[in-house]
Amino acid sequence: MSTLLRLATAGSVDDGKSTLVGRLLHDSKSVMSDQLEKIASPGDLALLTDGLRAEREQGITIDVAYRYFATPRRRFVLADTPGHVQYTRNMVTGASTAELVVLVVDARRGVTEQTRRHAAVAALLRVPSLVLAVNKMDLVGWSEEVFASIADDLDHPGEVTAIPISALSGDNVVTPSAHMDWYTGPTVLEFLETAEAGEDLTGLPARLPVQYVIKTRGRRAYAGQLTGGILHVGERVVVQPGGHTTTVAGIDVLGEPVATAWAPQSIAVRLADDLDVSRGALISPAATAPETTRELRATVCHLHEKALTVGEKVLVKHTTRTVHAVVEEIGTGGPLGVNDIGDVVVRTASDLAVDDYAESRITGACLLIDPGDGATRSAGMISVA
Structure with a gap:
């Protein structure tokens, strides 16, 4: 089964973000036939994501538009986020669960204040990877110098991959551009298909926020999703708040007993001691428990x-x-x-x-x-x- 990548798009108003998303969906053949009927020209590609009537009327993205698409190599959940300053909160919502952000820049304007704001939000949210898609290269004569200048202008603490594109004509979005032979890197889709997906949650300290208490035949089990780490039967754990320590007596996954569980599995844990544990408690190894x-x-x-x-x-x-x-x-x-x-x-x-x-x-x-x-x-x- 192909891996899943969660990504978000961001960029200033009119930089071509929704057109890029529409081009990705269209050229990767991820558009339904009824949606294709909306597209009379390449300029209509943004209609595939700007679904609200107010968005179409104003020509801007307002809400976060989530789209699912897949290629033979990978599955994607894409959040197309608004570019306007007044909708920064929506960009935060869309990027909060993303593993990669595609930040779109108009090659004629370069890096703007809003570009830097979106890059800062991505850094604040600890999004692992950032793609700087320098769009509308056709309007600057496919200039390598313009592209290089913009790529050098973005100051970001994380990993940045810059790609020159034209979302309107499709250059370097899904297929390589015939106009920019000086660029030898991946297209946007090639990069998305090969980018690392998913944080290794098992490397984190084990954490089990209790969602539900299961009572059967006089026994209590504490159900929830393991948000990090690995948990073993027999391991010494602490229940917070309260700080009571005990031992893991049993772990069930899908109703079957297991000796070990790892994030992000949903599990039910039985404890050796009869403690007052309810929804909202946090179970973690005593050696690595949070303060x-x-x-x-x-x-x-x-x-x-x-x-x-x-x-x-x-x-x-x-x-x-x-x-x-x-x-x-x-x-x-x-x-x-x-x-x-x-x-x-x-x-x-x-x-x-x-x-x-x-x-x-x-x-x-x-x-x-x-x-x-x-x-x-x-x-x-x-x-x-």
Whole structure:
């Protein structure tokens, strides 16, 4: 079975991002016949992703459009994210689970402030790989010098692969370009088909956020998805919050007993001691258990129209655990408005066992939620000092 790659696209308005996605879908033969009827010319390729009426009328991407497609070599889940500044929060949503971001740049304009903002968000979200797709090369005479200048202009801490393309004509998207013989690297699709997919979660410390308690014949098992690491029967573990230690008495996968489980399997764990364990608890090896805290430090992207202010009461959702909290500090001092990114300190009413986001994109992430209506206010990346 081919591997799955989760990717997101980003870029400034009118850089040709949706056209690139449409070209990928069209030329890889991943478009249904009824969708093909929408395309009268190459300029209509963006209609394959800009599905909302408001998007078509305004000529911009507003919402995150998720598309599934496959080639003989790989399966893909693609999130086409908005380019407009006011929809930065949507870009955060689409890129939060991505393993690769394709950042599109108009060759005539080069790297813009919004390009740098999207690159910074990708770095903040710890997206492992970035493709810089320098688009509209046909409008700069297929110039190698223009391409090289743009590729050198993007400052990014991670791995960057620059590819010169024309999404409108299809050059270097799926098929190699006949106009740029000076470029000998992969096309966009070739790179996507061969890029490394999936983080090796088994290399992380084992973490089992408890989702559900199963009670059968007087025995209790704790079900959830192993978000990291490897867990063994007989291993000494700690249950947080509370810090009670015990031993793994048994592990079931799909109802069958196993000696070892590894991320990202969904499992049910039985413990040697009868402890008070409920949804929201975290089971991890005693030797590598995270520290608990009531002072949560995080970099957040504020997603809601209602600003986030110091002193405000919120709910913090971390894996399967939700606790009451108060916003103690905001790095800028003032409130965070929609699409703002800033550092916050949140004081929780009870302990949370957290990891640094740089170590785990699952147990290092959190949400700030409005306790009144349940709306998500901010998405956070936790920092453990």
